[in-house]
Amino acid sequence: MARFYKACFIFLMVMLLPKMAFASVNLLSDIRIGKQPQSHTRVVLDLAKTADYRTFRLHNPERLVIDISDTENKVPLNHLNYRDTYIKDIRIGEHKNHTLRIVLDLAYPVNSKISTLKANSLYGERILLDLYKHVVITTLSQPVMRADANQGERDVVVVIDPGHGGKDPGATGPGGIHEKDVVLKIAEDLQKQVNQQPHMKAVLTRRHDNYISLRQRLAIARKNKADIFIAIHADAFKESSSHGASVYALSLRGASSEQARWLAEKENYSELGGVSLHDKGNMLRSVLIDLSQTATISSSLLLGKDVLTNIGQFSRLHYRKVEQAAFVVLKSPDIPSILIETGFISNPRDEKNLNSTAYQKKLAAAILKGIEHYFNQRPPVGTYFAARQAKRHA
Numbered sequence: 001m002a003r004f005y006k007a008c009f010i011f012l013m014v015m016l017l018p019k020m021a022f023a024s025v026n027l028l029s030d031i032r033i034g035k036q037p038q039s040h041t042r043v044v045l046d047l048a049k050t051a052d053y054r055t056f057r058l059h060n061p062e063r064l065v066i067d068i069s070d071t072e073n074k075v076p077l078n079h080l081n082y083r084d085t086y087i088k089d090i091r092i093g094e095h096k097n098h099t100l101r102i103v104l105d106l107a108y109p110v111n112s113k114i115s116t117l118k119a120n121s122l123y124g125e126r127i128l129l130d131l132y133k134h135v136v137i138t139t140l141s142q143p144v145m146r147a148d149a150n151q152g153e154r155d156v157v158v159v160i161d162p163g164h165g166g167k168d169p170g171a172t173g174p175g176g177i178h179e180k181d182v183v184l185k186i187a188e189d190l191q192k193q194v195n196q197q198p199h200m201k202a203v204l205t206r207r208h209d210n211y212i213s214l215r216q217r218l219a220i221a222r223k224n225k226a227d228i229f230i231a232i233h234a235d236a237f238k239e240s241s242s243h244g245a246s247v248y249a250l251s252l253r254g255a256s257s258e259q260a261r262w263l264a265e266k267e268n269y270s271e272l273g274g275v276s277l278h279d280k281g282n283m284l285r286s287v288l289i290d291l292s293q294t295a296t297i298s299s300s301l302l303l304g305k306d307v308l309t310n311i312g313q314f315s316r317l318h319y320r321k322v323e324q325a326a327f328v329v330l331k332s333p334d335i336p337s338i339l340i341e342t343g344f345i346s347n348p349r350d351e352k353n354l355n356s357t358a359y360q361k362k363l364a365a366a367i368l369k370g371i372e373h374y375f376n377q378r379p380p381v382g383t384y385f386a387a388r389q390a391k392r393h394a
């Protein structure tokens with residue numbers, strides 16, 4: 001008899017096991033693909049319940065992969081329509097340990113943002129994959145698309161911002177030298193040297209001893225469609241022994257406060273990296289600004305490193321690394337921007353150097369070298385530098 005109960009028990013367990021396992025399994029119930037206006041594809045994955053997932057990118061060919069734990073697929077893939085999207089194909093397979101692997105074959109390298117939405121009265125749990133045209137973010141590190149070779153070969157634009165001016169003299173050295181005067185000289189030298197290079201153009205935010213506000217300086221960079229922005233300053237400190245040059249990029253804190261400003265003042269900030277933000281909702285605006293700012297800070301750090309390395313060839317450095325701070329003039333979310341403290345005007349030796357014509361020219365030459373190196377690494381879309389890089393990689 002005992003044997004009979006044992007057999008019954010085993011039979012029941014065998015019958016129940018798959019059901020018990022099934023009860024904990026999640027279900028992918030639908031895939032919805034929407035082509036949003038303005039170069040944006042959204043893929044919505046509808047799930048029965050909250051899921052653990054991870055995503056990663058694969059290149060050559062471009063793919064976006066999403067692994068969802070303990071999930072089964074109930075979606076027939078042949079009804080999906082990819083027309084006018086960045087997706088060429090979607091493949092689904094079961095990976096290890098009941099992990100559902102979804103592979104999006106992409107038509108281009110795109111920027112992606114993954115988010116989740118909680119269930120509401122209309123839909124269950126959702127994973128959102130937002131794909132943005134790569135060109136939106138012109139400063140990202142990925143190689144420029146081959147097609148860019150045909151988009152013309154415009155000059156790169158360097159906006160140079162000599163600090164202070166007019167009623168604002170900036171720092172003043174022990175010898176009576178004003179920051180506003182030496183930084184204008186260095187900026188003028190830099191402009192001249194940049195303009196002597198083929199395929200490069202430099203614009204100054206001020207050409208005279210006049211006052212302009214920090215926000216005006218940002219506006220001048222936008223108006224001139226700056227590819228990069230270089231602010232030139234000289235430091236001062238109460239201890240006259242402080243000396244040497246340093247380079248700053250924007251800090252994350254500065255970036256997030258600027259993002260808030262862009263979201264609040266929609267009328268003033270309606271264009272980002274050549275893309276109109278006018279018709280975009282808050283969510284998409286914030287995604288675009290965020291993507292752009294992150295990419296821009298990484299480019300600014302690279303630009304800063306290139307410039308700092310070259311200045312360090314002949315000048316003493318205050319910091320060996322690119323520093324980050326919330327300087328207002330560095331806040332353009334789509335223009336890689338650095339601030340160069342060319343030396344300590346409060347230090348007698350630095351003051352003398354900064355006031356010397358030969359030293360000013362040398363500084364400008366070092367900055368130019370850094371800029372050129374940067375443009376070769378991250379050529380802005382549509383420029384001669386980008387076309388040359390595309391040809392090299394062809």
Ligand SMILES: [Zn+2]
Nearest residue numbers: 163170233234
């Ligand atoms: Zn200054």
